[in-house]
Every structure is written in C-alpha cells, then in structure tokens.
Amino acid sequence: MRKKLLWCLFVAFFSFKAAIAQNTTVTGKVSDDKGTAVEGALVTEKGSTKNKTLTDANGVYKISVKSGAVLQVSSVGFAKIEAPAKSVTNFSLKNLSQELGEVVVTALGIKREKKALGYAVSSVSKEDLEMRPEADVARILNGKAPGLNIVNTSGLSGSGTNINIRGISTITGGSQPLFIVDGVPFDAGTNTQSNFTYGTQTPSRFLDLDPNTIENLNVLKGLSATTLYGEAGRNGVILITTKNGSTQKAKKKTEITVAQSYFNTDPILPDYNTQWGGGFDLSVGIAFFSNWGGRLQGQIVKHPYDRVTAAQPWALEYPEFKGAPYEYKYYNSVAPFFKQGNMQNTSINLAGSTPNANYNISYSYTDDQGFVINNGLRKNVFGMGGSSKLTNKVTISGTINFALTDQVSPPTSDGYGNNPSNSSVFGNIMFTPTAVDLMGLPYELPSNHSSIYYRNGNDIQNPRWTLYNAFTGDKTNRTYGQVSARYEIAKGLNLTYRTGFDNYSEFSFYNQNKGGVFQALGIMRTTTSTNMIWDHSAILNYDKRINEDFTLNVDAGVNSRRRIFDQNGMKSTEQLVYGLFTHGNFVSHTTGSEDGSELNYKLQNLSLGAFAQANLGYKDYAYLTVGGRNSWSSTVEADNRSIFYPSVSLSYIPTSMIEALKNNKYINYLKLRVGYSTSANFPDPYSTRSALIIGTKAFQTNGGTNVNYNALSSFLPNPNLKPELLDEKEIGMEGKFLNNRLNLDLTFYQKIANNQILRRDLDPATGFTSTQINAGNVENKGIELALGYDIIKNKDWKWNTNFLYTLNKSMVSGIPADIAQINISGYSNLGTFAKNGSPYGVIIGSYFERDASGQRKVGPDGSYITANSIKVIGDPNALYRLTNINTLSYKAFSFRMQWDYSVGGSMFSGTAGGLLGRGVTADTQFDRFLPLILPGVLENGQKNNIQISSSQAYYGNSITNGAPYESAIYDATFIKLREASLSYSIPASMLNSTPFGSLSLSLSGNNLWYLAPNFPEHIHFDPEASSTGVGNGRGFEAMSGPSARRFGASIRVTF
C-alpha cells in the first residue's frame, strides 16, 4: 500500500517537472571505442550544472534538455566529449592514455583506477609468468618487481622459497607476504618437520599454484595497500587472480588454449682438480677426506675396497678387490653423479561466456624432474570458476581448485667439507677426492645393502647410497576456492559477501633404509598435517558521484579468518626388513622428531576485523583515501585484544589539472603520491599462558622400565603481551614522458616496526630460556624504481628496456640493553642475528684475532689464531639490486632478456669454504711442494715467517678444520642472466584458414649464466642460496648443492 503511494508521488513530481519546462527527452548509449557499454558516465547539459544524469549498466542514459542543447559526456579514464542533443544521441568515448585508464585490483578485490591510488602497486602480467622453466611462482617473480627479494633454499625441484617485500621488518616473527588468491587468503607457509640440520626439503605451499593459470598478479608492497587485509598483510600481499577467478569475459563464446613446455635442467658444477689427488701433505692417500695428496700419475695403490686388515665383513663379499690394483688418477666422479633434469608442463584452459555469465575451466600438469635421481615434482591443478548475473540484482561468482602436488627429494643437510650433520645428498658429493672412482665402485654390500665407501672406517655415507636409500617427500592434496554474492541494494550501493576456504592435507615423509652411516638402523618419519583457513567477509560498497567535481567511494566491512592446523606424525626407527617403508616394518616408534620437537600438535587462531576505507576524488586529478581497520585476535589476552590502525594517502595528477601540462609532448602523464599507513602484528598462539611439558618414554632403564616425566616449560609466558603496531611512510611518483616512450615509477618508503613482539632469549639462570616481550625496533627504508624506455618503436621493430632498482637499508634498535644479540637462524655461534645499531640479519660468528692494524695474528704453529668469542663478520644485505629487462621484437618475433645484478652483501659459504679447505677444485691446482707463509703477524708483532705446507695452510685454516667462520665469508656480489627467451607468434593472417586462433612458439631459459667474482673462481658458486630454509635467515649456506640452469621450448595454441 505504502509502496504504491510513494510511487504515485514520484510520478506526480516528475510529471510536474516535465510540464514546467518545455524540454525534449534525449536517450542514447555511451560506449568505449571497442563498443563496450560504459556504466556511470556523466551526461550533462552544457551550461547547466544541475541537469545531469549517469548511464546505467548498459551504458544507457535518458535526460531531458532544452531543445538545441549540447550534451557533454565524461567518464573516468576517457576524454570528455560533447555533441548536440538529438532525440537519440550515442557517444563513443576515447580512452585517455593507457595509464590513466588502467584499473588495478587492490585489497579485498576492489578494483581501482591506478591513478587514484596513493601507493605503489607492481603488476606482473601473465606474459611474464607463463611458460617459464619454473613451477614455483615466487621464483618466476624474481627480478620482476622492484622491492621484492626472492631467495631459493636449494636448486632441487620443489624446494622452498623465501619472499620478502621491502626488507624484513620483524626480528623474530614471520616475514613472508600474504598470498591472496581470487580474493581469499591462501596458505603459503612452509611446514618444516624438523630443524634444518636434519635435511628435509620442505616445499613452500605456493607451489600448489600453477604459474600458467594466473591471469594477473599484483604485488601490494606498502601498508597503505594492505591495511584492509589486517595484520596478515603486514609483510605485503601477493594478490593473484587466476584465470578461473577472473571475471573478464572471453573474447569468443568459447576459447580453448593449450600450452606445452619442455625444459632441461642442468646443475652448475665446480671445476675439479685434475692434477692432485686424495691424501694429506702430498701423501698418496686414497682413503682421506682431503684432497691434499700427491700428484695424480696413475700410480698403483692399494685398492680402497681391499679390506682384509680392517676386519670388515665386506672383504668376503668383494673378494675381487683383495690385492686388486687401483690407479691413483683423476676420476670424473661428481658430474656423472648428477643427471640432466627435465620439466614439462601442459596446460589447458577453456573460457566461455553467455550474455549473463562467464566461466573458465583449467587444468595443468607439471612434471619437473630435478638434476639428481629421485628428485622430482609432479603437480596436477584443476580449477573452474565463473560468475553469473541473476535477474534479481544478485551477481554470484565462485571458483574451486584442486591441486595435487607430489614432491620427492633426497635429503639435504648442512655441512662444510666434513660429514654433514645428517644424511645429505650434497653433503659428501661435492668434495669427493678426485682419485676416488665414485661411479666405478660399488656403493652397497650385496648381502645387506649397507653403504660402503672408500674410507677404511666406512664413515662416509656413499652419496650414491643416499640417492637410492634416503627419501624425503611431500604429498599435498589441496582444495581452495571461494563463493561470493553481490547484491545491489540501491544504485551505487552494493553488499558483497564472500567466503573463501583453503584446505589442504600435507603428507610428509623422511625415509631411510637401514645400512647407512646416519640413522644406521633406518628411519621412517611421517606426518600428516591438515591446514584450513576459513575466511568470511561482508563488504558494503558505496559509489557516488557527489557532483561534477567530487566522487566518493566507500568500502566498509567485517572479516573473520580462522586458521586451524593439526598435525599428526610418528617417527619409527630400527627397520626390520630392508627396503620396505611401513611403520609396521620398524621396531621402535615415537612421536618426537629427530630434533626432539613433537610431531603431534594443533594450533588454532581466529582473527576478526572491521574496516572501512573512503576514497574521495576531486576533478579527476586529486584523490584522498582514508581508511582503517580494527582487529581482534585470539592470541593475546582480552585486555590487549583489540588494535586499531589507520591509513591515509593522497594521489595528485598535475597533468590532469594544469592546462600547460595537458596534451604536453614531453610530459604525458605525471602522478605524485604520498601515504602514511599502519598495520599490526599479533603473536603466535599460546604465548601468554603457561603449560606443563610432558615427556613419555624419555628413558628406558636396564630393566626395561620406561621413564616418563613432567616439567616446567622453559618458555616463560607473558600474559601482558600486546600486539605490535607498524607504520610506514611512502612517497612516490609515476610518469610517462617523451611521447609515452619513457616510463617512470619511483617510490621512497620508510617502514618502522616499533616495540615488536620479540622472542627474547633469557639467561637460563632466570630458570627460563626464552619469553616474548614487546621490544625492539626495525626500520627499513628504501627506494624502488622502475624505469622503462622504448628505444625503438615503429611498425616492425620494438625495443624496450626496463630497469628495476631496489635499495633497502635496515637498522635494528631498541633491543633491551642486556641482550647482546638475538639469534635469528643458523647455529647459536654462527648464523644471522639482530643486534642494536646493525642492519637486520648480520652474520655473527667466530673471527680471526687481529692486531691493532687489522692484520691477522699467526700462532707459533704458523696458523691463524681464532678469537674466543663471536662478533659481526658480515652483513648479508645487498647494497642494491638492479634488474634490466630488454624486450626486442621484430614483426612476430620477440626476444627478451633479464639481467640481474646484485651488489654487496656477504655470505657464509660452507660450499666455498669446504671445497677450498679440502683442495678438490681447480682453485687449489698449484704446485703443492712449495711451502706457504700465511700473510699476517706473529704474536710478537713481527711479520709471519713460519713456513707451513699447503695442506696446513688451506685445510688447517679452513672451516673444515675449525678455523673461524670468518674464513668462509665472501662478498656475494653477482651478475646473472636470469632469463632469456625468443618467441614467435604466427601472424593472424596466416591462421585464417586454420582452426587456430593464435599460435606461438618460444625458446627460453633461466639462470643461463652468472658470475660471482668474489668467490673462488672454479667453484662456480651461486650466491642465491640459503641453507636455513624458509624463514628470516640470509647469507648462510652450508653445502646447499649446485644451482640449476634450465632451458627449453614451449608452444601455445588457441582454438
């Protein structure tokens, strides 16, 4: 009843209005140059400020004007046009420069024109992600966006990857960015099952994404960009829209794309010493660890497997070696140990659309076999998504993806030229003495398959035995997706509800047969963890052009995010029957990992947030964004649970405001932006309340009684722990110059995390070993610059060069004065640390004693003296990084090349220190008969004059013999040809008579060449390595294995 009355009033009002002015009604459609309807375009009667209307979703408008009036149409991103009003007047708008109209996806999937953003967003297009020789999206991103730092943990296929955006701004917390896939959080964690010294390769869970299914990827770097995501976004956000989640309509009713790639993977190995063999002090000692032996001259020596005197049973099993001659010569052992890996990827994508709906289905298969036996990654990713506009003003959309990832690898543990800490495929292979015929000698005993090798004590696990008997792996079944519904409450007012889930079960194992040197009785450790993120958000969006000058856009909403992690596992030891891995085939079982940590545990946390953001635009050249979020988290006590963090940013486009700059030939576009923003961080769960530690079967007495215990936790809970607040200032400019040939995007930022949630190690004399406190600051400031220039741009030739420059300086302060330094990763006496007044993550370890002038002191034995404490021996942070990408195209050919250059930063290299100390590489291929005098001073102040043998000088003063860790610190400067590709797209004209819509071919490779000039030349060491896994450790490498070079070809067709 009431509705009808209202309706009548409206009708009466409009009729009255029509009656007083003898106007004509004009209708029409506003579309862009491609004919697509433009919604929300402003149609105004010229000369009047009040008579105006907006186009609807179909681009249609209706306005009544005086006869003879002129209509003006304006819309964001298009040039303003006008035309005399006829009864039907259609407008076709012209896009302004590409930049002006560019729309980017920002936080919570909100699309914004890039010019309205007061902060930096780096977009990586699908062209830069597709058909790469890598299955790991993070590794492909390396060098593609300024401000990003990507560090691999190994050259093995499927190994974990570190990503940091704008430095690391936490001392002991997590520093990896948040992954948002199709609008909802995606777990990108790395679920390690034991300390890095136990050698399991753990993949990072973004491995479950296939780079080929990504439609676009944005990197939200600053807090201004990520505030709405709450505390999870404090380390930056990698925002991914998959092809399934994209709402972009397909070009045709259905389009099928098939791509196929094939790549080879080769390890990059050291050059070995071909003139000198195993032994020590020039002895012809085939059984030594060291390669400081005699000249390789094919001398006949006792066969290393002739073991009669050693009373080892294998003398009976290999009688042929008894008394057998063995040539003391160079055997090429290391290279044949490796193999050529290969990777292939097949991806199929089907996109389709109907007038009110679109859908996409994708499937991809990746098979990446690494450069050692039993290392590989297989991945199947299925996905589908779509959206449909219903008649009742509701738009629904959803995506669902299944990823089946299966990764296997031999274990890799830490080492530096001695036996590694545990079974490690690289730990013993890299320094194989050159006279050891690794590939020509048996690696196992026929009777029981136990490892045998050249040392008489048999104390080295044969690397080949490791390959065939030690396995780690990780199988993940993952389902993730989202459903959202958008309801148009009123014109310009929309309510969106979105729920996303990400659920995976990860099955990890570490299996080793009995008969090895490590875990001699065999081990089987399995864990199954399930991780679920369930995320809900409801967002109210209000979009309004207030008047001709002002536009307003408000987003407000609530969000809840629950994460449940549950892991169950068991470790079994003492294998009964060789070769079978079932827990039932092992004698002893425990729920503790090798490092003593518990394999069974669960974590749950819940984070709630309420947020709002308003963007006020003025005349298309000034935009102010004000926003904030309040978060509540389950990981702190109720009093400290709530924290509010605001943000504000401003964008100003002089080229749209100042007349002289409009249509300027030299300055085509200029945008200045400034922002201030904050974010929060909550501690890990269960830091505020005490718990009783329990241990079962900690000891078994001689009589067989099991001893259990309970004990106080050595962690001191802190009930007053508060969330921390981070803030960031950002200022930048974007521009296009010289007829749009020169592109510039420059950002300066300063990010400060004050009063952090800090793991404070306590002097055990307090009764506890650690607690969490609010203290310590990390400041990161830096420059991000992207500079592109079209050197040649004509009909046939295009040559574009792009420079990406990243500089980040960090500084740690505010750590309580009684804490000398905080260990971040590595060992307690060698690793990366936070220390007041030093950049984040400095390497601290043992060092050489030096005199006042800095000369190393030499002891009475002619070797350097080690100081008995630890200090800063290196800073792993690069001074700056520079990437240059050149794209050259001629007609349908395109050539692309990416060079990365990283300057400064130091690294502890167990590989370089170990190989040099063992004398196996060509770096130590000199006349070893000559004695050496180490440069330095004696304790009496005189110049060192003590002659020592080359073995003593190199081995005796290397980390393999306990020399200070400083001896293995190298400057990590490198230059690298990271990617090169040549591609050819068959011109459309040639495909007219074929079923193909497009067809392109490409040849590409990555890590094709590099040079790290400050490392020993023949080791060919790649400083982009880290042994401490995914975390905050940098610059610490302990036999992480060779890096990989990949190259191959791909083809892509569409139907």
Next chain:
Amino acid sequence: MKYKKIVFGLLLVATSFTACNKELDGLLTNPNYPSTSTADVDLYLNKIQLDFNGFFNGASGAAGPLARINYAWGGPFYRNGSSPASYDGLWYTAYSSIFSNVDAMIPLAQSQKKFIQTGMARVMKAYTLGTMVDLFGDVPYSQAVKGIANTTPAVDGGALVYAEVQKILDSAIIDLNNTNAASAPKVDLYYGGSKAKWITLAKTLKLKFYMNTRLVNKAGATSAIQALLTENDLINTSANDFQFQYGKSLSPDSRHPDYAGDYNNNGGGGYLSNYFMWKVASEKYNGIVTGVTSTTVAATTGDPRLRYYFYRQNTSNVYSWADATSCPCILNSQYNNATYPVWYPSVPDKTPFCIVGGRGYMGRDHGDNSGGPPDGAYKTQHGIYPAGGEFDNSQSKQLSLGLGAGGNGINPIWLSSFTAFLKAEAVLTLGVTAKEGDAATLLNSGVTQSITKVVGFPTAIGYQNSSIPATAYANATQIANYKTLVDGLYSAAATTADKLDVIISEYHIALYGNGLEAYNNIRRTGSPKNAQLAVATATPGIFAYSFYYPSVFVDRNSNAPAQKAIGTAANKVFWDNNPANFIK
C-alpha cells in the same frame, strides 16, 4: 524492506561479534600440553633425575680433557681449546631445568609430605650447584631462577654458594630422615628408593665439597671432614655407589653416550687420551704394555683394568694401512725411538708421544687437533667399563653396532673407591684420622675397590660372550701383583707431595668415566704430576683453571661478569690458591 535488511544484517554482525569474543577467549590455552595444575611430584622428580645425569655427562665431558683423562681435541691452546658456547648446555641443564624443576617441585611435594622426593631433589641440586662453582667460579644463585622477577641475575661469590651447598645437603638429610614421609618415588634411577643410601650420599658429598676447600680454609675443612670421617656414614662400599645405570634401548636411546659414539658401523667415535691409556697400560711397566699378549688366559702382570677400560680394534704393533700416512706419527715417533719436540721432558717416565707402546693402543696426544686420517678402524675405543662396550680379548675386530654389552654402562658419579682415595688425601694432608687406618691402607683400599668394581662389572651388567673363556678375565694373581706394585710405589715415595701424587694418580685411574673429579683433583693437588704436555706448542697459554662463562650467560644477561681471559690469566675458582703455573 532494503533498510530492514541492512538493520538485520548489522544486528547479525553485532551478535556474531559477541559470540566471537567468547570464541577468542577459548583459543588462549595451549591444547597441546596439560595445565600446570596437573603436575605430579614423582614425574617432576623423574625429569630431575634424568637431567642430573645429563648434567654430570656434560660436566665430566668438558672437564675430562683438561685433566687428560679424555683427549683434548680442541687444540693445544687453552684459550681456544673450547669456546663459551660449548658450555651453554651445562648452564641450560643446571638452571632452566634442574633448579627450576626442583624449585617447582619442592612446595608441591611438601604439601603431599613427599619428603623422600624433596630430599633426593635437594641432594641433586646441591651436587649440581657445587659443581657449577667448581667449573665456573662465581655463579648466580641468590638471584637465580626468579623468572620475570629478575631477568638479569648477578653472580654470588663461590665461597658463599659453596656454603649454600652444604646447607642444602643438610636440609636434604633432614627431609630424608623425616619419619612422616609419604611413600618413596616410583622411579629412583640411582638408589631404588632407599632413604638410607641417599643420606649416605649426602654426607659423602659434604666430604667431597669440604675437601675442595682444604686449601683456602684448612681449619674449617679439617674439623668438618673429621666429623664426617668419625661418623663414617659414607659411600664406603660399592653397594652404595652413586652411579647412573644406562640401558640398552636404542629408542629411546638409553645407552651410555660413549658406547653410542663408538659402537657404530662407521668408523667408531673419537680418540681416547694417549696419556690416560699410557698411565693404565705402561707407566708402571717401564713403558711396556703388559697383560695383553694372550687371548685365552689373562696375564699376571699389568693393570687388571686394562682390557676392561680400552678396546683395541687392531692389536697390531704395526699400522699397515694402504700407506703409513694413515697413522702419520708412526713414521717419526715410534715409542722408544721417538723424536720428541724440544720442549718435551727428557722422557724419564716415558710420557707417550703419538702412540702407547705399540700393541694397538692408538689414541691422541694432548691438544693434537690435526685432521683425522683414515684411521676409523684403528682407533682404540671405550671398552666394557664404564661404557658397557666390549671386553678386549685381543679380538682385533672393528667395532660395530650392538657389539659388547650393548651400552648398559654406568656413569661413575661417586664410587666407594673415590671415598677411599679422598680419605687417604685427607689423612695425608689434613692429619685427620680415619677408621680404616692410615693413608697407605686407604690407598690400597681404594685400588682394591676400584679393581673389584671393574672386574666385577661384566657380571654386574649381565655381559655374556661365549667366545671369551673365563680364564681371559683378570685373575687374583694379577690383582695382587698390581696392588703390591702400588703399595711399593707409595712406600718408595719420599715426600708427602710424592705420596699424594701416588694417591691421586691411582685415583685418576679409578676415575675413568668421571672427568669432573679428575679436573678437581688436578687443580687441588697438581696431580698426576706427569700430565702430558701439549704436542704442537711449547706455549699453550695458562691452564684453564675454570671454564669460560657460557655464551647464553654473558650474551643474554647484562649483569654477567666480563668474559674470562682463559689462557692469558689464571681464572681460579675460590678454593684454588695454587700458583698460576701449577699445571701446564
């Protein structure tokens, strides 16, 4: 309608937030562990007992190389023979495990009248605390284990802490004597729940700690020790031995750590100390190794403990691997024709160099940190006593996993022989009287008890090896001969100092498996006097009279004293007033 929906929606949001607040509260407690209110006294005590043994292991392992009872692998220089970080484990175990759990457990135990448990806990705490002083000097005590109330505890003087150790032992004795006590703990890994044995131990520990103070407080130590000797409720028989008995289980690994290190399939463990092997095998026999010739019938000369202490993987006199470089010292320094370094003594006592008199006793000299040649199959390794390994019947066989007794050895924390030697020292140096007789009698008693313990060890731990005839084990003649030899040495010693050296040297041999008392002894008495010098240098620096402060202490505690200058200053503990060059 639309506005209704919005209002409804907002209400929904508001109510869900209230519900969520409750939800947030529920996620604060760690679901992986029980609450502290469920703590059990006996389960606390189990942790303390295990950690106590762990502490002893760490302390003994760190002290042994300095006393030359173990091989010092860290190099010839005292300043970098070890690093501050190498003592972190001791600090952790003592403070954040033993002391914190003892302190948490005692009030709970008192409320349940579990006084046997509190008594045991106090004894273990006292031993640990006193040992911390012995190793580090001044250590935190009065301000320690206060949690958040004091995150930077300062040190107390060693003498003060030593006085506290005596008080804790006294209160332990009171607790153990409490007739009102609830039942004994279910698990007592040391004494099977015997109150009396724990009391005897407490009194013996009082003796041990008083003995250390005899240099700085002779009068006080004398009267206290005399009182203890008069009462004589001390560990005088092996039935009261304070030892940790290991098991054979691999999972959890309950084997003796020396066994676990040596008895594997990949070249065994570390080196044994040449000096210690020499002391047992050949010092008393003009440098000749005796007692190992036959494989079926034991010899009548030689130390009866030799074949129990050390297991030779290769009994050959000649190390004939592919080339002699596997045992490089062979080339230039066979025993008797060695080319000793110029600073070495003129070898009247045949101090070992490189190897011990042939016959397969191959270890390492003090401070030799040269790289390991391929000698895994040649190193002499731990035998059946105390590690629970193999009896050396000249099998000349490389070790492998599970060989020998299987690892069910012991940690000899305090044996009856130690009490006898300590009494001998007290009688000799302080003039106290012991019921057993004079110092010579006590020395003989100590040697007898040590040999009895070792020779009886295979039976005690149930070791059986059918291929070794009963006649291969030490016999009465050999034992008697040995005792006669020692008695002769003692009576031949001219001065009190020489007599003391004989006592402490025999004590040293009996201490195999306990580096801690060997380190205390050498600092207190300077014996054994012929302790081996460093091979690689004449100037190893000043002896490490105490340990570096652990890095977890100096690096995490602003009130920690400045790090010690080991090797360049004599960092003596409070009870040591011997001169700076007392030990080399």
